[in-house]
Amino acid sequence: MKVSRRTRVVTGGALAAAVALGGFGAWSASASSPAPAVQTAAVAAKGAAKSDAKSAGLVRSTHLSIGAATEAAQAALKAAQKENQRVSVAVVDRDGNTLVTLRGDGAGPQSYESAEKKAYTAVSWNAPTSELVKRLDNAPTLKDIPGTLFLPGGVPVTAKDAPVAGVGVAGAPSGDLDEKFARAGAAALAG
Incomplete structure (x- = not known):
């Protein structure tokens, strides 16, 4: 037809x-x-974000720009290079999404993923991962949460007492050094 x-x-x-x-x-x-879950999230976030009177049900939140994330990653990598350490650095946003990852010259292949997981873990609990390691004594199953890594080297970045990002470093011979470099990255955002 x-x-x-x-x-x-x-x-x-x-x-x-x-x-x-x-x-x-x-x-x-x-x-x-709006879905009840959205309304509940808006009510829960009321203290952390401002409500827009013109757009009922929406909230504003603070996010790290890609430029600031890059600056933080570069500062952490530079701090490691000054001490002849070969590391990888990751910066994640408030939701744990990777914004920037830098793999330093000679950094081990495992350091890339470890840096991301440390940054994610730090922002998830709004605490340095070195402090979170201590919590494993009382709650050993925390380490089983997907995407997390409970080793020193991750620090949160906050704005108005709320987490906005996490910086993770991996590859130095000790977690204390990883965390020192991660703190240098976070400090670059404060100055």
Whole structure:
């Protein structure tokens, strides 16, 4: 059976209109009543973020820019290089997403992932990973949480007493050195 070009155009247009209207209907239905989880998150975040009166249900939060994250990573790497240490550095945002990772010349292959996990762990608990290691005595299953690494070398970055990022360093011969370099990265953001 042969279908004319005009029939194909009319049928295609009708189909496109139906899909568009269906999508619009789904969007407007979801926009008219926010999900309870979103409302609960907004209430929970009320103390940490400002509510925008013009946009009920939305909150503002502070995020580290890519430029600032790069500056922090470079400062940590430079501090390590001054002491002839071969490390990797990672900076993650408040949600644990990697913003910047720098692998120093000669850094071991394991250091890249370890730096990311240390940064993620520090921002997740808003505490240096050296302090979190001590918590394993009372809660040994903390180390089983995916994506975390409970070794010294990760520090949180805060703004207005809330975590906004984490800096992780891995590859030095001791966790104390890793953390020293991570602190140099975090300090670059304060100055």
